[in-house]
Amino acid sequence: MSESPQRRAWRVTEPLHAMIYFAPEATERYAELGVGPQDGYFASRGAVFGECGPGVVIATFYNFNPALVAHALPAAWERTTPDAISEARLAAAGAALTRGLGAATLASPEVAEAAALARRAAEAATAWPQGRPLFAAHAELPWPDEPHLVLWHAQTLLREFRGDGHVAALVTAGVGGIEALLLHVASGEADERFLRVSRGWRRESWAEAADGLRGRGLLDAEGALTDAGRELRAGLEAMTDRLAEPAYDAIGADACVRLAELTRPLSRTLVKAGMLQPRLPDRGGRS
Numbered sequence: 001m002s003e004s005p006q007r008r009a010w011r012v013t014e015p016l017h018a019m020i021y022f023a024p025e026a027t028e029r030y031a032e033l034g035v036g037p038q039d040g041y042f043a044s045r046g047a048v049f050g051e052c053g054p055g056v057v058i059a060t061f062y063n064f065n066p067a068l069v070a071h072a073l074p075a076a077w078e079r080t081t082p083d084a085i086s087e088a089r090l091a092a093a094g095a096a097l098t099r100g101l102g103a104a105t106l107a108s109p110e111v112a113e114a115a116a117l118a119r120r121a122a123e124a125a126t127a128w129p130q131g132r133p134l135f136a137a138h139a140e141l142p143w144p145d146e147p148h149l150v151l152w153h154a155q156t157l158l159r160e161f162r163g164d165g166h167v168a169a170l171v172t173a174g175v176g177g178i179e180a181l182l183l184h185v186a187s188g189e190a191d192e193r194f195l196r197v198s199r200g201w202r203r204e205s206w207a208e209a210a211d212g213l214r215g216r217g218l219l220d221a222e223g224a225l226t227d228a229g230r231e232l233r234a235g236l237e238a239m240t241d242r243l244a245e246p247a248y249d250a251i252g253a254d255a256c257v258r259l260a261e262l263t264r265p266l267s268r269t270l271v272k273a274g275m276l277q278p279r280l281p282d283r284g285g286r287s
Helices: 005-021 024-032 037-049 054-061 066-072 082-101 109-125 133-139 147-173 177-186 192-198 203-215 227-249 253-272
Strands: none
Touching (some): 005 109, 005 227, 037 054, 037 066, 037 082, 037 133, 054 133, 109 227, 177 192, 177 203, 177 227
């Protein structure tokens, strides 16, 4: 099945946002506020909810061990504020993009055009906030001025719009957070140890969830997807794509194709530079 223009626009542009989760500029700025890198992830992405506790982040981030979230929040708000860490995140995004792509590229007409297209899609998405809490909260943040930051912020909104839809698809299918991770690993598209450790799951919980998926006929004895498992994952991806389409439909298929054309070389540069290289958090020797 060929990839739709809407999905391609999201997939190709996504590295321009996702690099913030791996950029040293982010951890350095969170550290300046007294927040460690792992807690900084939850605080910076969850800051849109205000000085919240772990509950709303557990609900919306979905696949993290609740204990990991509870370690970060609300403790982070004893050291900093949501506004301060949101500003640090945006500043880190600007610094990382400048390092990865160069000031001349960021000032190019291509980046400005991509930013305008992505912003149109992101602003169109605000017509569908219902059932999308993480997106709706991010949509209330002010827009930055510089085109490369507009592009980063727009992709942030589009990512959260799609992510909220993905959570809805998982809930509908009766797939919990740790189960979603296991199915992703079983597809061959993700590394088991990275997902398990970075999301805070112990081996015992991981094995128990795998047993549950085997009992549902979704994994085989070796942990690979069964036919039913592959069908379920394909259905989840298709539903996630459908739920994300309204934002991109607002700008049209041609604009989606153009957005992917503009952002592909930018994303490739970041990937080739190792700016999306996963790094496991320090878990005190636990795995």
